[in-house]
Each structure stands twice: as structure tokens, then as C-alpha cells.
Amino acid sequence: MQDNNNRWILAAQCPSRLGTVDVVTRFLKERRCYITEQHSFDDRLSGRFFIRTEFRPEAEGFDAEAFEAEFAARAAEFEMTFELTPPGRRLPVVIMVSKADHCLNDLLYRYRIGQLPIDIRAIVSNHPDLENLAAWHGIAYHHFPITAETKPEQEAQVWSVIEQTGAELVILARYMQVLSSDMCEKLSGRAINIHHSLLPGFKGARPYHQAYEKGVKLVGATAHYINDDLDEGPIITQGVEPVSHADYPEDLVAKGRDVECLTLSRAVALHVERRVFLHAKRTVVFDR
Amino acid sequence: MQDNNNRWILAAQCPSRLGTVDVVTRFLKERRCYITEQHSFDDRLSGRFFIRTEFRPEAEGFDAEAFEAEFAARAAEFEMTFELTPPGRRLPVVIMVSKADHCLNDLLYRYRIGQLPIDIRAIVSNHPDLENLAAWHGIAYHHFPITAETKPEQEAQVWSVIEQTGAELVILARYMQVLSSDMCEKLSGRAINIHHSLLPGFKGARPYHQAYEKGVKLVGATAHYINDDLDEGPIITQGVEPVSHADYPEDLVAKGRDVECLTLSRAVALHVERRVFLHAKRTVVFDR
Amino acid sequence: MQDNNNRWILAAQCPSRLGTVDVVTRFLKERRCYITEQHSFDDRLSGRFFIRTEFRPEAEGFDAEAFEAEFAARAAEFEMTFELTPPGRRLPVVIMVSKADHCLNDLLYRYRIGQLPIDIRAIVSNHPDLENLAAWHGIAYHHFPITAETKPEQEAQVWSVIEQTGAELVILARYMQVLSSDMCEKLSGRAINIHHSLLPGFKGARPYHQAYEKGVKLVGATAHYINDDLDEGPIITQGVEPVSHADYPEDLVAKGRDVECLTLSRAVALHVERRVFLHAKRTVVFDR
Amino acid sequence: MQDNNNRWILAAQCPSRLGTVDVVTRFLKERRCYITEQHSFDDRLSGRFFIRTEFRPEAEGFDAEAFEAEFAARAAEFEMTFELTPPGRRLPVVIMVSKADHCLNDLLYRYRIGQLPIDIRAIVSNHPDLENLAAWHGIAYHHFPITAETKPEQEAQVWSVIEQTGAELVILARYMQVLSSDMCEKLSGRAINIHHSLLPGFKGARPYHQAYEKGVKLVGATAHYINDDLDEGPIITQGVEPVSHADYPEDLVAKGRDVECLTLSRAVALHVERRVFLHAKRTVVFDR
Structure with a gap:
């Protein structure tokens, strides 16, 4: 790095058009910005162009606002959309959980040691179980129970926390509720979910039990942006883990925890470092 | 080894019952057979027991027929079924292919250097393309064209080769035809297919194109026994390979070749070394 | 499981000798113990035999002491040495750390959710830094500073904790001190260290910096029993992680954390489940 | 792709200097070349800049010579060095082998199906064994025996083939001779060797036997440019493969073949696609 x-x-x-790289690189050169790493990709099937540039201003007094305006x-x-991220920027985040704590524990650890450049503003849950874990890390914990009847109210509470904390990313760290269409739309492109299977295999409930039934020899996890179409x-x-006939469903649950944690935290890192580009139903990921 | x-x-x-290991190990001890490697597993959900034993007779004049009878x-x-495999036994095999030659080429190489203990008795194809490759390895090549109308006749020809060669295993090395129910039944437990996806994801035709459409970040291959229910x-x-946004469908096809070859040859090796046990819709695999 | x-x-x-499996399996059968999983291996180069058996007594009132005596x-x-481990047994453990907390944090999490069948009796460190982490998990933390002069006294303190807690395993979770020959001998076969390289590559200090200098494209971690010969x-x-030219030494340090945690906890799990057999300078590992 | x-x-x-990207991208824009993929990296420790650009001329009549000159x-x-590679360019290659044929067989297969954009001009060996394999693919095979005494003459013969064929890359596909300093220098940056270990572990002879002695749980292969300092x-x-206590040295040799083939062919692909940049003792690799 x-x-x-x-x-x-x-x-x-x-959109793809002659000069898409030049418009970025010439501008940076003119402002005496030195490019330390750059990656661009043109998707010939969708006719869309993506570029990510890391740079360091060489002149004194770099003015970000002026840079953006110009x-x-x-x-x-x-017709280029862009985003400028300053050094040391920590993305404001809200994490949603239910009862399982492995992904939360993993995110909190990486947050605590500064490995993930995020600022966890709040943890929201439909259960009270993980409050102590949040407390030890000094993070606000909101327990909003949910039933079929109270779902709209509960989502309003969640949304209120997201708005008030200024969260720019919502991480669903094994939050076991399906979000409403309305909520999905509001969070479009800024909510990452971890599903404990190699999607599109084993969508929906209890994927490890489904995997056991099929007798697969690999299980895995998929981190994805949520949308209105479940999973x-x-x-x-995506991450993967070999399993065997000796792994009963409860073993798959246990074995899967590591790959879920690693896959989710990798996705969050990629997102906050602006390595993920979303276009239609696909992502372009400029991984290191 | x-x-x-x-x-x-x-x-x-x-079936699971007290003494399932002892009945094997005591017998071997009595006949002065030294066990060099043993693996047993009891599946508590199905109530079924599996055991694989490698041994070396220490007494002179080991009599396999007497051993089996006793x-x-x-x-x-x-109610135990069993199979005794002598040293150096090479399983008689027929390979079925269409036009793609990567899996065949890989199997032929491993066969040629003696890495796979198989005896390839014939190669059968619905296309003439791979005849030269077979010829260079000195293996009989049968070209049996197929159409919707001639399928029964073609399968009869294939079956005739299997019977006449005494093949105990049929390897579908990217054979692009669906076998009839009748053929599937005849080959139950002794025909291995390679499907170029991580089943149960992307069953059926053109799995790499399906994978591209979904935007998955991992592709893979699955080796399985055929049955009447396609894929x-x-x-x-199963094997897996990471891919990225920069991989168009034709790149997935190219990238997938290696994992297909490795997955299929690994499955064949496991089968011929008697490491795979089939029970109902699942396998128990005592891998090394 | x-x-x-x-x-x-x-x-x-x-030692290898006719009847090594039978002596175990016949005994179990006679006592009406049902074998649910068994793995044996005979090492032809060293002439040594290893066996691991999971079983469940079918008769009422299984008497472990009588079993062991008989x-x-x-x-x-x-000349067989053996060890009988009862259901639910949690191995008494002492963990040694310095300042880095990733491996400790990982072990504590697995301990807390019951994934690792260990009973952490104490944490010992030459630094005070990780006391809070220990406290939150309710585990005694002993800070024993060390200098070249005080090493013998410090090791005596450490040894005293090991003895008083009845620890049967010592985990060196990035403990950055070299143990004395005497200590190594006392802990022979029951102290597991994690070294942050793919041994035998990059022994000694700062292995990630060594790795950077060599320009390797894979880094890794090695969990091993300690002995008097460093690393x-x-x-x-062993675990492995791909890296690239864009990973500076500090990036390797960060990237390596996950593989260190996973490799160490896997080694501990293998050890406490009695899957690891030590003979001379090698291990036999009956992995799942 | x-x-x-x-x-x-x-x-x-x-060398790193403001404008290193711009000098490339502006030039391409001016000549109406559309950049479809670009990757640049600035190595802050060595102060060196690297860039790889894929582009397609949009104007008719692209003149490569003029492009290069300008x-x-x-x-x-x-002080920028550069290389322009036209579409469909197949790099002229000479392959050197001894007796082991797995890497050669693998390269020939990828060459035959057009997966590797190389043009194999000749195969050179110090043994006659692999002549048939070369012949079947229609490639010239030169058998130049070697002894300690005839080494200079033999290398002169090899060099003569390299020169006469116009080879730009030499692939040492398990060529079991150490090249002289003089030969290493002549081939600097254009000879790729495969070593069957995870370097820097197990340099020199019989690495799998060394690996067995150490009891490692992972073996691997390393593809590297040759220089005068062996391995x-x-x-x-680099590639990696898990192994176990049950793998004797001859099993490691067998298991290692796949990872050797995959690692070598991947290195060759990276090289011929101009994804590898060599600077001092390190490489920058813009992998897909």
C-alpha cells in the first residue's frame, strides 16, 4: 500500500468513449498529482468504462473542493460519475446483526486495530444478545425487535439510526431478516450482505443444511450488495472451504464461520477502498 | 503410498452394528495380513458404515479366492458388501468424449506415465475429431454419430463396446450428450461425469455463460456419478477457480479447463483406488 | 462430527508389527464399544504405527479407569503408548503472548463460543498490553517482564503458572521470546508455536521483511511443536496466502494475520482432538 | 479478455517522476487509441514506475513503426523503456527439457489448442527421450548430450539453436542442468525456469526429498527468471499443494507434477502477455 x-x-x-483515461490522467498531471497506482477496465459487452486511481498531490495546499468542482x-x-476519497478517510458504517456474532466479532477486531478504515457509528439488532460485545468496543447498540406486524416500524427505527449516524455503508453481518423492497431501494449500492453459500447455489434459508442434503464437497460464502431480489x-x-462426508450440518455451520468472516471483511475492505464499481447487476472489482 | x-x-x-470394524480386522489378523492404512466412518444420519483397508499379506502364498470366499x-x-483389489490392478475403462479434448488429453497423459491405474480399453465419441489423439496413444477409437432419431442405436453401439471391452468404469470426459434413463441405470455407480460448474449451481447447458451472467467470482467443476436426474x-x-470482471464467457471456458481436468482425474483416481463409497445419493470419500 | x-x-x-490394529479393535468389540471413526497409518520408512479411534460405549456404565488398566x-x-480422551474433555491450556493480539483474540473467540474444546487457565505475557482483552474474557493474566538477565527467573515464573494451572498444552500465540533449552525440553510435545512464514523458509526474525526482500508471491504460516532448534x-x-508486488512489508504483516490465526487455531484443534501424533521430528495428522 | x-x-x-502516466495516456489519446485495460504501479521503495496498457486503435491504418518512433x-x-506488442503476436520460444515430460506435455497441449500465444521453434534436450512427443507436435528436437567436459560445447550448440530460431524466450521445463554464468547472462530476463519447491525453501537438488525430510505440510513450485545465482x-x-504424512518422497514427486505444470504455464502466459516487469531482483506482475 x-x-x-x-x-x-x-x-x-x-460510457466507453475515446479519451476516458486521458480525461482523468491529464487532469491529475495538470494539478501536479502523482499517480501511484491506477487500474482501468472497459467492459466491451456493456460498453462501460471504469477507472480507479491512487495519487498524491505534489504541490502544497491541495484543495479538494476546487479539485472536485473543476x-x-x-x-x-x-457523463462520468466520480468519487474523491481523502487520505485516512474512515467510512461511517452501521452494522446489522441478529444472534450469531462471528462476523460482528471479526469486523470489530479489524476495526479496533485499524485494519478496516471504517467508523462504526452503531450496531442494530433484532435481538439483545450482542449488546455486551458492542459495549466492550464502546459502540452504541440498538435493539429493535421485529415481528411480521411491526416490520415497517422496525425498519423505520433502523432507517432513523442510519440517517442520524450519517452511515454511508450498512453491513448485514448475518442479519437474519429479509429487508423490505423499500429498504432495499434506499440502501441500493451501500448495503453489503454475507450469505453463507456459494450463490447462486443454496439461496434462502439454512444453506448449510441444503448443502449437506446435496452432498457437496465445497461450501462457501458470498458477499453481495443487497437488492430487492433475495440473495x-x-x-x-466469494470464498470457499472444502468439506467431507464426515461433516454433518452442524459441522458445516461451524466450518463455514471462518470463510464467512473472511469473505465479508474482504468485501467491506474492497468497498471502502473504492475498489468496487457497481453497474447494472454486476461489479467490477480492482483487487490488489 | x-x-x-x-x-x-x-x-x-x-448397516451400522457393533463389530463392523472387528469383523474386518480380526479376519485380516488371523490370515497374517498387516494393515498399512485404514479408514472407517459411521454415518449416524443414515445408519451406514464404511471401511477401507490397505494391507499386505505377511505369509507366503496369499490366496485371494480363498480370502474372498471365507x-x-x-x-x-x-449384510456387508465388499470388494478386494489386488496390487497393481488397473481398472478397465472406456472414455466417452465429444469434441473438447482437454480432459481426454489429461487422462491420456496420466495413463501413459502410469499415474492413473487404469487400462483404457477404448475411446468412444459422437464426433471423429479426437481420433488422432487416441491413435497416438494406441487406443481404439469408435466414432458413433448420434441424432435424436438414432440415439437408441447409438447407445446400443456404445454399450456393446463397454461390454466387449469388459470396462468396469466409464469416464464421461466432456461427453456432451445426455444419456438415456436405461443407459444411466446400466452404468449406475460406474460412470463418472465432469460438469463444468460448482453443482448445484449452473446445471445444464453452457454453465460458464450462466456463471458470467450471474457475475460470480468463483467458477468450478464437479465430478459425479451419473444418474437419471441430469447433473x-x-x-x-469439486474444484474451484477464482475469476474476475475481466473474464468474459470465453475466458471462463479457457480458465475452467484446468480445474475440469484436475477435478475429473482426481475423481477417477479416488474411484480406482476404492476410496469412494456410494450410498443412496451421497458419497463417502476416504481421501489421502 | x-x-x-x-x-x-x-x-x-x-512399532510396526502384525496385529497392531487388531489389538485395538478386538478390545473395543469385547467391551461393546462401537467405532464411529477410525484412522490408522503405518509409516514404512520409520517402522512406526499410528491409530486414532472414535467410539461410543454401547453398554451401560462404561468404566474408563478399568478400560485403561485392561x-x-x-x-x-x-510397546504401544496410548491416550484415552473422554467426551466433552476440555484440555487445560496456558497461552503465551507478547504485544500482537490477533492470534490471542482469535483463540479467545473460538474458546468463548465453544468451538475449541480447551479450558484457558491463564494468559502469560512479557508485556502488559493485552490484559484488558484477557479480563473481558474473565481469564487470569500474568505479566512477567523479561530481559536477558532475568530470563531464567521469568521462565521459572512461567513454569510455575503452567504447573499450578495444570496446563497440558502451552500455546505460543506470537510470543516473541526464544524459550531456553530447558524450557523447550520441559514442554516437549505440548507447546505449539505459530511462526509467520512457510518454514523452512524465513526462519528467525522478521519473516515478512525477509519475504519482501526475496520477492516471493506467497506468504504463509507454520504451526509446529517447539523444540530446542529454533523454528x-x-x-x-501450514497455511498460505497469495501476495503481490504491491504488498510492502507492512502489508505482508497485515495480510498475514488471518493465515496465522487460522493456522494456529487449526493446529490447536487438531492437537486437542488427538489427531496429531508426534514421532521423532515428524507428525502424523489424521485430519478430518 | x-x-x-x-x-x-x-x-x-x-524512474518515478510526475507525468509518467500522462506521457503514455496522452500519446494514445492523440493517436485515437482507445484504452481497454490499464494497470500502473509506482514502487515507492525503489522509486520505479511500471505501466501496462491494452488499447485498440480507432483510426484506420494504425502505423506501428511510426507509433514506436514517435x-x-x-x-x-x-528515461522510459517500452515494448509494443501487436495483436495476435506469438512469441518465438525454445523449450529445454531433460527426461521428465510433464511440463513439456502441458506446454505443448496449451500451444496446440492456441491457449498460449507462443510459437515453439525448437525443443532442446540433453537426453533423447522426449523426441517422439516433439515429433507428434511437429516440432524440431535437438538432442545435445552433456558431460562436465563438454558443457561449453553443448551450451554453444544450444545458443546456436536459440539464435537461429530467433527465440525471444527460453523455457526451462525441468531441464536438470545448471546453466553457466555466461549462458545465464545471455538469457537474462528471457529464460523462465520452474523449480519444484516454494523458494527460497529447498533450493538445489531433490527438493521433494528435502521437503519430506522436513515434514512440511505444503509443497509447491516456483517459476522464476534465471540468473547466475542458482534458484x-x-x-x-508460485503454486502450492497440500500434502500429508502419508506422502512419501515418490508421492510428493507425483503430486507436485500438477502444480509444476500450472505454475510454469501461468508464468509463461504472464510473460508473453507482457504482464511481468523485471527490475533489479524483483518482478511487478499485473495479473488479470
Whole structure:
């Protein structure tokens, strides 16, 4: 990784057209910004262009607002959307959980040691179980019980927390409720879920039990953006774990925890480092 | 691996009942057979017991026929089925292919250097394309074209080759035809297919194109025994390969070749070394 | 995994000799013990035999002491050493750490949710840093500072904790001190260390920096029993992680944490489930 | 992969200096070349910059010679070295082997189906064994025996083949001779060797036997550019394979074949697609 203290990230996408790279790189050169890492990809099937650039301003007094305003003008010619991320930026996050704590525990650890550049503003749950874990890390914990009848009210409470904390990303760390269409839409592109199977295999409930029934020799986990189609949102990354005939369903549950944690935290890291680009139902991921 | 020159394999299964291991091990001890490797597993959900034993007779003049006859009597008390495999035994095999040659090429190489203890008696195809490859390895190649109308006749031809060659295993090395129910039944437990996806994901035709559409980040291959339910037969082993947004469908096809070859040859090796036990819709695999 | 409530484990080893399996299995049969899983291996190069058996007594009132006494007599004929582990047994453990907390945090989590059948009796460190983490899990924390001069006294303190807690296993979870020969000998076969490289590559200090210098494309971790030869003790298991030119030494340190945690906890699980057999400088590991 | 029929590759490196990306991208824009994929990296420790660009000329009549001449002028200001690779270019290659044929067989297969964009001009060996294999693929085979005394003459013969065939890359596909310093120097940056261990572990002879002695639980293979320091040349890529106590040295040899083939062919693919940049003792690899 380049020097974090002065590493800016510019992430952008637009329709394919001559000059898509040049519009970015020339602008950076003109402002004396040195590009330390760059990755671009043109998707010939969708006709869409993606670019991620890490750079460090070489001149004194880099003015981010001016940079954004001026670049917006150039970008407009290309119908390019972009995002500028300053050094040391920690993305405001809300985590949603139910009773299982392995993914939460893993995220909290990475957060605590500074490995994940996130700022966990709150933890929301439909159960009270994980309050102590949150408390030890000094993070607000909101227990919002849910029933079929109270779902709209509960989601309103959740939404209120997201808004009040200014969360830009919601992490569903084994939150065992299906979000409403309305909620999915509000969180489009900024809510990451972990599903404990290699999607599209074993969608829905109890995927490890489904996996046992089929007798598969590999299980896995899928981190994806949520959308209104359950377990069908755009995939960010997937992990895999070999299993055998000696693994009963409860063993798959136990064995799967590690790959769930690793897959979810990798997806979050990719997202907050602006390595994931979302277009239609697919992602472009500029992994390291 | 133990010394091949004197390595016998006894593979057996039966309902769970006190004494299932003892009936095997006591018998071997009495006949002065030294057990070099043993693996047993009792499946508590199905109530079924599986055991695989490698041994070397320490007395002169080991008599396999007498061994089988005498052990059969003991095994009968446990409703145990078993199979005794002598040292250096090469399983008679017929390979079925269509046009893609990567799996065939891989199997032929392993066969040629003696890595796979098989005896390839014939290669059968619905296309003439791979005849040269077969010829270079000195193996008979049967071209039996197939159409919807001629399917029964074609399968009769295939069956005739299997019978005349005494093949005990049929390997479908990217044979792109669906076998009839009748053929599936005849080959039950002794025909291994390679499907180019992580089943149960992407069954049926063009799995790499399906995988591209879904935007998955892992592709894979599944080796399984065939049965009458397409791509639903008992799974022996699976392999996996990471892919990215930059892999178009044709790239997935190319990238998948290696994992298909490795997965299929591993399944064949497991089968011929008697490491795979089939029970109902599941396999028990005593891998090394 | 078989039903834990009634799963006994018998692990044994002895010189290779006709009847090594039979002496175990016949004994179990006679006492009406049903074998649910068994794995044996005869090492032809060292002439040594290893066997691990999971069983469940079918008769009422299984008497472990009587079992051990009676089996000892039979085992003696084969110079067989053995160990009987009752259901639900949690191995008494002391963990040693320095400042890095990732492995400790990981072990504590698995301990807390009951995934690792260990009973952590104390945490010992040459630094005070991780006391809070220990406290939150309700585990005694002993801070024993160390200098070149005070090493003998410090090791005496450590040894005293090990003895008083009755620890049967010591886990060196990134303890950054070299143990004395005397200490190594006392802990022979019951102290597991995690080294952050793929041994024998990059022994000694700062292995990730060494790895960076060499420009390797894979880093890893090795869990091994300690002995008097630094980083040369018998290997239990190893894990691996791909890296690239873009990973500076500090990135390798960060990336390596996960594989260190996974490799160490896997080694501990294998050890406490009696899946690891130590003989001379090698291990036999009956993995699931 | 982008459309091969019109995919040009520009690979370049130079000292770190403001404008290193811009000098490339502006030039391409001016000549109406559309960038379909780009990856750049600045190594802050060595102060060196690397860039790889895939592009397609949008104007009719792209003139490669003019392009190179004009770009050379700009590149000179940055002390930038570069290489332009036209669509469909197949790199002229000589393969060197001894008796083991698995890597050769694998390379020939990928060559035959067009998966590796290489043009195998000749196979050179110090043994006659693999002549048939070469013949079946229609490739010239040169048998140059070698002894300690005839080594200079033999290397002169080899060099003569390399020169006469115009080979730009030499692949040492398990060639079991150490090349002289002189030969290493002549082939600097254009000879790839496969070593059957995870370097720097187990350098030199019989690495699998060394691995068995150490009791490692992972073996592997390393593809690297050769230099005058045996098994110390810059690493391109590495592969790994889990092994167990049950794998005797001859099993490691057998198990290792697959990972050797995969690792070597991956390195060759990376090299011919201009994804590998060599600087001092390290490589920068822009993998897909």
C-alpha cells in the first residue's frame, strides 16, 4: 500500500468513449498529482468504462473542493460519475446483526486495530444478545425487535439510526431478516450482505443444511450488495472451504464461520477502498 | 503410498452394528495380513458404515479366492458388501468424449506415465475429431454419430463396446450428450461425469455463460456419478477457480479447463483406488 | 462430527508389527464399544504405527479407569503408548503472548463460543498490553517482564503458572521470546508455536521483511511443536496466502494475520482432538 | 479478455517522476487509441514506475513503426523503456527439457489448442527421450548430450539453436542442468525456469526429498527468471499443494507434477502477455 498519509483515491465510471483515461490522467498531471497506482477496465459487452486511481498531490495546499468542482466539468463531457476519497478517510458504517456474532466479532477486531478504515457509528439488532460485545468496543447498540406486524416500524427505527449516524455503508453481518423492497431501494449500492453459500447455489434459508442434503464437497460464502431480489444482488467476492462426508450440518455451520468472516471483511475492505464499481447487476472489482 | 507391489485393498460397507470394524480386522489378523492404512466412518444420519483397508499379506502364498470366499461368510452376518483389489490392478475403462479434448488429453497423459491405474480399453465419441489423439496413444477409437432419431442405436453401439471391452468404469470426459434413463441405470455407480460448474449451481447447458451472467467470482467443476436426474448424481469431488470482471464467457471456458481436468482425474483416481463409497445419493470419500 | 456427548477418543502408537490394529479393535468389540471413526497409518520408512479411534460405549456404565488398566496390559505387548480422551474433555491450556493480539483474540473467540474444546487457565505475557482483552474474557493474566538477565527467573515464573494451572498444552500465540533449552525440553510435545512464514523458509526474525526482500508471491504460516532448534520443531499444519508486488512489508504483516490465526487455531484443534501424533521430528495428522 | 484481433499492448517502465502516466495516456489519446485495460504501479521503495496498457486503435491504418518512433521521443524524456506488442503476436520460444515430460506435455497441449500465444521453434534436450512427443507436435528436437567436459560445447550448440530460431524466450521445463554464468547472462530476463519447491525453501537438488525430510505440510513450485545465482532469480509466480504424512518422497514427486505444470504455464502466459516487469531482483506482475 502506498503511504496512507497522502493517498487520495479517485474512482470513476462512464460510457466507453475515446479519451476516458486521458480525461482523468491529464487532469491529475495538470494539478501536479502523482499517480501511484491506477487500474482501468472497459467492459466491451456493456460498453462501460471504469477507472480507479491512487495519487498524491505534489504541490502544497491541495484543495479538494476546487479539485472536485473543476474535475466535475471535465467529467460531465463524458457523463462520468466520480468519487474523491481523502487520505485516512474512515467510512461511517452501521452494522446489522441478529444472534450469531462471528462476523460482528471479526469486523470489530479489524476495526479496533485499524485494519478496516471504517467508523462504526452503531450496531442494530433484532435481538439483545450482542449488546455486551458492542459495549466492550464502546459502540452504541440498538435493539429493535421485529415481528411480521411491526416490520415497517422496525425498519423505520433502523432507517432513523442510519440517517442520524450519517452511515454511508450498512453491513448485514448475518442479519437474519429479509429487508423490505423499500429498504432495499434506499440502501441500493451501500448495503453489503454475507450469505453463507456459494450463490447462486443454496439461496434462502439454512444453506448449510441444503448443502449437506446435496452432498457437496465445497461450501462457501458470498458477499453481495443487497437488492430487492433475495440473495440475487451483485456479487462482490466469494470464498470457499472444502468439506467431507464426515461433516454433518452442524459441522458445516461451524466450518463455514471462518470463510464467512473472511469473505465479508474482504468485501467491506474492497468497498471502502473504492475498489468496487457497481453497474447494472454486476461489479467490477480492482483487487490488489 | 505404501509399496504398490504388495498392497491389497479391501473396501466394504454395511448397516451400522457393533463389530463392523472387528469383523474386518480380526479376519485380516488371523490370515497374517498387516494393515498399512485404514479408514472407517459411521454415518449416524443414515445408519451406514464404511471401511477401507490397505494391507499386505505377511505369509507366503496369499490366496485371494480363498480370502474372498471365507470373508464372504463373515461379511454376510453383517449384510456387508465388499470388494478386494489386488496390487497393481488397473481398472478397465472406456472414455466417452465429444469434441473438447482437454480432459481426454489429461487422462491420456496420466495413463501413459502410469499415474492413473487404469487400462483404457477404448475411446468412444459422437464426433471423429479426437481420433488422432487416441491413435497416438494406441487406443481404439469408435466414432458413433448420434441424432435424436438414432440415439437408441447409438447407445446400443456404445454399450456393446463397454461390454466387449469388459470396462468396469466409464469416464464421461466432456461427453456432451445426455444419456438415456436405461443407459444411466446400466452404468449406475460406474460412470463418472465432469460438469463444468460448482453443482448445484449452473446445471445444464453452457454453465460458464450462466456463471458470467450471474457475475460470480468463483467458477468450478464437479465430478459425479451419473444418474437419471441430469447433473444431480452423487458428487465425488469439486474444484474451484477464482475469476474476475475481466473474464468474459470465453475466458471462463479457457480458465475452467484446468480445474475440469484436475477435478475429473482426481475423481477417477479416488474411484480406482476404492476410496469412494456410494450410498443412496451421497458419497463417502476416504481421501489421502 | 459424531455425537459429542458420548464420543470417546483412543489415540495410540507403537512399532510396526502384525496385529497392531487388531489389538485395538478386538478390545473395543469385547467391551461393546462401537467405532464411529477410525484412522490408522503405518509409516514404512520409520517402522512406526499410528491409530486414532472414535467410539461410543454401547453398554451401560462404561468404566474408563478399568478400560485403561485392561488395555494397558494388551498395549504393553506391542510397546504401544496410548491416550484415552473422554467426551466433552476440555484440555487445560496456558497461552503465551507478547504485544500482537490477533492470534490471542482469535483463540479467545473460538474458546468463548465453544468451538475449541480447551479450558484457558491463564494468559502469560512479557508485556502488559493485552490484559484488558484477557479480563473481558474473565481469564487470569500474568505479566512477567523479561530481559536477558532475568530470563531464567521469568521462565521459572512461567513454569510455575503452567504447573499450578495444570496446563497440558502451552500455546505460543506470537510470543516473541526464544524459550531456553530447558524450557523447550520441559514442554516437549505440548507447546505449539505459530511462526509467520512457510518454514523452512524465513526462519528467525522478521519473516515478512525477509519475504519482501526475496520477492516471493506467497506468504504463509507454520504451526509446529517447539523444540530446542529454533523454528525447526515438528510441523503440524501450514497455511498460505497469495501476495503481490504491491504488498510492502507492512502489508505482508497485515495480510498475514488471518493465515496465522487460522493456522494456529487449526493446529490447536487438531492437537486437542488427538489427531496429531508426534514421532521423532515428524507428525502424523489424521485430519478430518 | 478484450477482442484479440485488435488488441495492442504497450508495456513500459521508468524512474518515478510526475507525468509518467500522462506521457503514455496522452500519446494514445492523440493517436485515437482507445484504452481497454490499464494497470500502473509506482514502487515507492525503489522509486520505479511500471505501466501496462491494452488499447485498440480507432483510426484506420494504425502505423506501428511510426507509433514506436514517435513514442520513443516522448519516452526518452522520462528515461522510459517500452515494448509494443501487436495483436495476435506469438512469441518465438525454445523449450529445454531433460527426461521428465510433464511440463513439456502441458506446454505443448496449451500451444496446440492456441491457449498460449507462443510459437515453439525448437525443443532442446540433453537426453533423447522426449523426441517422439516433439515429433507428434511437429516440432524440431535437438538432442545435445552433456558431460562436465563438454558443457561449453553443448551450451554453444544450444545458443546456436536459440539464435537461429530467433527465440525471444527460453523455457526451462525441468531441464536438470545448471546453466553457466555466461549462458545465464545471455538469457537474462528471457529464460523462465520452474523449480519444484516454494523458494527460497529447498533450493538445489531433490527438493521433494528435502521437503519430506522436513515434514512440511505444503509443497509447491516456483517459476522464476534465471540468473547466475542458482534458484535465486526473480520470482514470477508460485503454486502450492497440500500434502500429508502419508506422502512419501515418490508421492510428493507425483503430486507436485500438477502444480509444476500450472505454475510454469501461468508464468509463461504472464510473460508473453507482457504482464511481468523485471527490475533489479524483483518482478511487478499485473495479473488479470
